[in-house]
Amino acid sequence: MSARDTNREIALGKLFAxxxxxLPRGITSVCSAHPLVIEAALLxxxxxxxxxxxxxxxxxxxxxxxxxxxxxxxFRRFVESCAARVAFPAERIILGGDHLGPNPWRQLPAEEAMAQAEAMIVAYVEAGFEKLHLDTSMGCAGEPAALSDERTAERAARLAKVAEQTAARIGSTPPVYVIGTEVPPPGGATHALDGIEVTRPEAARKTMAVHEAAFRAAGVEPALERVIAIVVQPGVEFGNANVVLYQPEKATGLIQVLDDLPGLLFEAHSTDYQPTAELAGLVDGGxxxxxxxxxxxxxxxxxxxxxxxxxGVLGGSNETESLSAVLEARMLAxxxxxxxxxxxxxxAQRLQRHFSYSDRIRYYWPDPAVAGAVDxxxxxLPAAIPETLISQYLARLYPEVLSGRVAPSPRDLCLAAIDSALLPYSQATMRR
Incomplete structure (x- = not known):
């Protein structure tokens, strides 16, 4: 068994316990609050x-x-209610918190922002979240936009201490942690991409070293045993109009770092739109x-x-405004x-509002006007949409409908579309 395989067994074992x-080869982290996305992921x-x-x-x-x-x-109640509707066992759900730190309050002075971040950590641990990504890299009011590795680690250790104390107070199992912040911008880049710089091996090693020192200085050395992953940039990204695919040869040096970090994995952000082979390559690389x-x-x-x-083809009411028109109005407002x-x-902005890979339109689905338009x-639409129209307008789903694996109802077609985006992750992470 290779060092990376051993690391995978140890780290995922801590996450799954x-x-x-x-244990799978890897695990998909579904980052969404849309009920149909959660339902599709559960199924x-x-x-x-x-x-x-x-x-x-x-x-x-x-x-x-x-x-x-x-x-x-x-959020926990929301996810568990979705699980109950599809009879998915709640004990098989792992809840995680991503980029937990002062980011929502970074316009405040650092101490005030960190106090808010500490309160957030308490709320996450009290709610039973088991995996926490600590991200304190951003500057607050009067600070540089990006902080030094040492200051970032010091603040991450401060949040880990709060998490450990909260778990002890409520008598729960303490969480596992992910550290590091060298990731693509949330939601993807804002410009066309030709390539992405992979995290330098020495940067990954330094990330671990400064966090080890900071955790010890903060008196939370036991939490180091539950750090399961480091966030790094493997060279994957998407912009508004293009996707940069994983090239394992460019990450060789970074991957070798795991040989010197027993029990640790890498966590890859912004893997959206990567094909199955590239996702499997990421998992193979740790x-x-x-x-x-x-x-x-x-x-x-x-x-x-x-x-x-x-x-529209079926002759919807002339009084019915198109879904895209409703969304356009809300996005402009x-x-x-x-x-x-x-x-x-x-x-160009109009096209991006509706069709960008970064999918900023996702923020508008909960809006009452938009939710009403979807309803x-x-x-x-009819309960059973004609197969020929599914072939014309939802061609990716047509074979599944024709075979009888997917019902031709509007809701089932939406779930199947999301599942088609999840399938490469299942194929890449499940044991082969």
């Missing part, structure tokens, strides 16, 4: 007989509600935790727009979710 499941995990890792970000879910309006306890989010809601948006086109991410001419779309 005490679940009585065969996929049920089919595979695996555990399901679902993660919430600090901006999405925190003690103030985040942009979803959910606290960590609310990037055994694969994060995906926008790629799943991108697939959902494709399905909903296809269904909207089918409604509330531009803060996309305006800093999309550039170019007004026409009307489903009610306007």
């Amino acid at each position: 005490p679940r009585n499941l065969v 996929s995990a049920a089919r595979d007989g695996s555990a399901l890792l679902i993660e919430a970000t600090c901006n999405q879910v925190n003690q103030d509600g985040g942009y979803t309006g959910m606290t960590p306890a609310d 990037f055994a935790i694969l994060k995906v989010g926008p790629g799943l809601t991108f697939a959902l948006r494709e399905a909903l727009y296809g269904l909207d086109a089918i409604r 509330m531009p803060h979710h996309w305006s800093g991410h999309y550039g170019g001419s007004s026409e 009307r779309l489903f009610s306007d």
Whole structure:
């Protein structure tokens, strides 16, 4: 067994404990709060007989509600209610927190922002989140945009101490940790990409070294035993209009670092849109935790727009406004979710609002006007959509419908679209 295989067994064993499941080669981290995405992920995990890792970000879910309006306890109840609807065992769900740190409050002075981050950590641990990615790399008011490795590690150790103390106070199993912040921008890059610089081996080694020193200085040395992964950049990314695929030969030096870091994995962010072979290559190289989010809601948006086109062919009411028109109106009325991410001419921005790989449109699905438009779309369509129209407008799903594996109903087609985006992850991470 290679060092990377041994690391995988040790690290995933800590993440999966005490679940009585065969350890996979790797695990997919589903980063979404959309109920259809969560349901599709649950159904996929049920089919595979695996555990399901679902993660919430600090901006999405925190003690103030985040942009979803959910606290960590609310998010847990939401996920478990989705699981109950499809009879998925709650004990096979692993909840994680992503980029947990001062980012939502970075406009405040550092001490105030860190106090908020500590309160967030308490809320996540009290809600039973088992995997915490500590990310304190961003500067707060009056600080540089990016902090030194040493200051980042010091603040991460401070949050780990809060997590350890909270777990001890409530009598729960303490969480496992992911450290490191060398990742693509949240939601993908904002420009066309020709290539991505892979994390330098010495940078990965330094990340671990400074965190070890900081954890010891903070008196949380036992937490080091539960650090299971380091976030690094393996050379994968997506921009608004293109995807940079994984090239393992460029990550050879980085991969070899794991030979000197027993029991550790790499965590890969922004793996959305990578094909199966590339995802499998990442897992083979020790990037055994694969994060995906926008790629799943991108697939959902494709399905909903296809269904909207089918409604038009079937003679939907002239009074029914198209789904894309409703979304365009809401995105223009509330531009803060996309305006800093999309550039170019007004026409270029319009195309990006609807069709960008970064999928900033995902922030608008919970909006009451948009949610109502989706409900009307489903009610306007027949329970069984003609196969020929599925072939025309949802061609990727047509073979599944023709074979009888997917019902031709609007909701089932949306779930199947999301599942098609999840399938490469299942194929890459499950034991072969």
